[in-house]
Amino acid sequence: MRQYVNIQLISKIAGINIESIITNNSKSIIHSRGINISGNKKIEVRNIVKIFGRSPQKALSLLEQGASKQEIFEKTKQNVGLYDVNFDVYEGETFVLMGLSGSGKSTLLRCLNRLIDPTDGHILIDGDDIASMTDKELIEARRKKMSMVFQSFALLPHRSVMDNVAFGLEIQGISKEERYEKAQEAITKVGLKGYESSRTSELSGGMQQRVGLARALATDPDILLMDEAFSALDPLIRSEMQDELIALQHKLKKTIVFVSHDLDEALKLGDRIAIMKDGFISQVGTAEEILMNPADDYVSEFVAGVDRTKILTAENVMKRPEPVVSINSGLTVAMQLMKKHGISSIFVVDPEKKLQGILLIDDVVKAANEKKFLKDIMITDVPTVSxxxxxxxxxxxxAESNFPLAVINENQKLMGVIVRGSILGSLIMKEDEHNGNT
Ligand SMILES: Nc1ncnc2c1ncn2[C@@H]1O[C@H](COP(=O)(O)OP(=O)(O)O)[C@@H](O)[C@H]1O
Ligand SMILES: [Mg+2]
Incomplete structure (x- = not known):
């Protein structure tokens, strides 16, 4: 109830009608960030369980009875690493595993390339169950399909950048000439050109992690597994590396599974994010979905401190641009539409829905008497966002504009409209809904 009072209070202060917030908000649309979630499944994780210890059966039966990780450890000394984990990762997606320390992120990541064998469940890579691979097939898959980048860089300190990057190719038995060529390509991609002969121990943390990344890229894997890859770096360097990974991924379009305990990092990098707790996945979704509809109290608490205004975009809060008026219409049509819908302004579009301008009711009423045309009184200097x-x-x-904000795409087409209430609504409503007070 407390939250509801808050919302009433906020809306009262802001001079906004609470009903309009609720209606606006329910119309907002959620999109993922450009990844086609109906595309190819690169990784399928099915009912994965990992129990650390010698008697997993004891732990499993307690798990089925609903016992917690803590209780199970106290009773059986078995450590529940993962329990009934399910998700898919799509081709080209950056998928972030996020959770507090000990929640099972590294265990899960290592199950993907079978550095850890799950106690139960299946993992399919390109449709093939990796549990049923022979050792030889597994080694092949690890070398060619996926590469891992570690937090600790895991470099050979006394060897050169070039040799470190070429290392993975060397163990594949690729000729010196070819591996230097491929290593050089990877070195260039991560911005280390010129450092080929430096020893890695002479480089800064950020540079060392670039070497780690280049080494992973050198074998040209489909999948990059990154375990807290940037966590050891200073904040500024870390943020820079995140930006570069995003830029690199834009070009390379790998499938990336990125482990992080940092929510800001997860929200920044992840097309989708899985939030983990005690070996379970609490929620999988886009940043917007998780912020707007947290699945449980744990997720809500996690995201409570996030600045939603940085994550949510115009697309998340816009309303449908209805009604609009055609540039070829007469002023009486515009006036009727505005009266019928009780609005004081209306956007003007051309036959292709491209934004032309806006009409204000006062101007329309005045102009109708003076027998003017729509184009005479249309305001063309309209603030827009993408x-x-x-x-x-x-x-x-x-705040600075007297009329709604137009959301237009790269072809000037009017996609939506943002009014003051829709922003405020989207920022406060979801927490309230989650507390059961809708
Ligand atoms: N080799 C191991 N033996 C026993 N328990 C382990 C082992 N590796 C991880 N665990 C336990 O599994 C849980 C998940 O650990 P981990 O995957 O490392 O978490 P995260 O990467 O999220 O910090 C923790 O309780 C941890 O103690
Ligand atoms: Mg870890």
Whole structure:
């Protein structure tokens, strides 16, 4: 109830009608960030269980009875690493495993390339169950299909950058000439050109992790497994590396599974994020889905401190642009539409829905008497944003403008409209809903 009072209070202060917030908000649309979730499944994780210890059966039967990880450890000394974990990773996706220390992220990541053998369940890579691979097939898959990048860099300190990057190719028995060529390509990709002959021990942390990344890229794997790859770096360097990974991924389009305990990092990098707790997955979703609809109290608490205005975009909070008026219409049509819908402004579009401008009711009423045309009174200097503009950047525009903000795509097409209420609504409603007070 407390939250509801809060919302009433906030809306009262802001001078906004609570009903309109609720309606606006229920119309907002959630999109993932450009990844086709109906695309090819690269990795399928099915009912994975990992119990550390010699008598997993004891732990399993307690798990089935609903015992917690802690209770099971106290009773059986078996450590539940993962329990009934399910998710898919799509080709080209950056999928983040996120959770507190000990929640099972590294265990799960290592199950993907069978550095750890799961106690139960299946993992399919390109449709093939890796549990049924022979040792030879597994080694082949590890070398060619996936590479791992570690937090600790795991470099050979006294060898050169070139030799470290070429190392994975060397153990594959590739000729010196070819491996140097491929290593050089990878070194260039991560921005280390010029450092080929430096010893890795002479490099800064950020540079060392670039070497780690280049080494992983050198074998040209489909899948990159990254375990807290940036966690050991200073904040500034870390943020820089995140940006570069995003830029690199834009070009390379690998499938990346990235482990992080840092929510900001997860939200920044992940097309989708799995939030883990005590070996379970609490929720899988896009940053927007997780922020707007946390699955349980654990996730809510996790995301409570996140600045939603940085994550949510215009697309998440916009309303359908209805009604609009055609540039070829007369002013009486515009006036009727505005009266019928009880609105004081209306966007004008061309036959292709491209934004032309906006009409204000006062101007329309005046002009109708003076027998003017729509084009005479249309305001063309309309503030616009693109669908992926963070709300943070839209807020000042809305504050300064007397009319709704138009959301247009790269072809100038009017995609949506943002009114003040829709932003405020999206920022406060979801927490409230989660507390059962809708
Ligand atoms: N080799 C191991 N033997 C016993 N328990 C382990 C082992 N590796 C991990 N665990 C336990 O599994 C759980 C998950 O660990 P981990 O996957 O390392 O978590 P995270 O990477 O999220 O910090 C923890 O309780 C940890 O103590
Ligand atoms: Mg870990």
């Amino acid at each position: 669908p992926d503009t963070p709300i943070r950047d839209s807020i000042p525009m809305i």
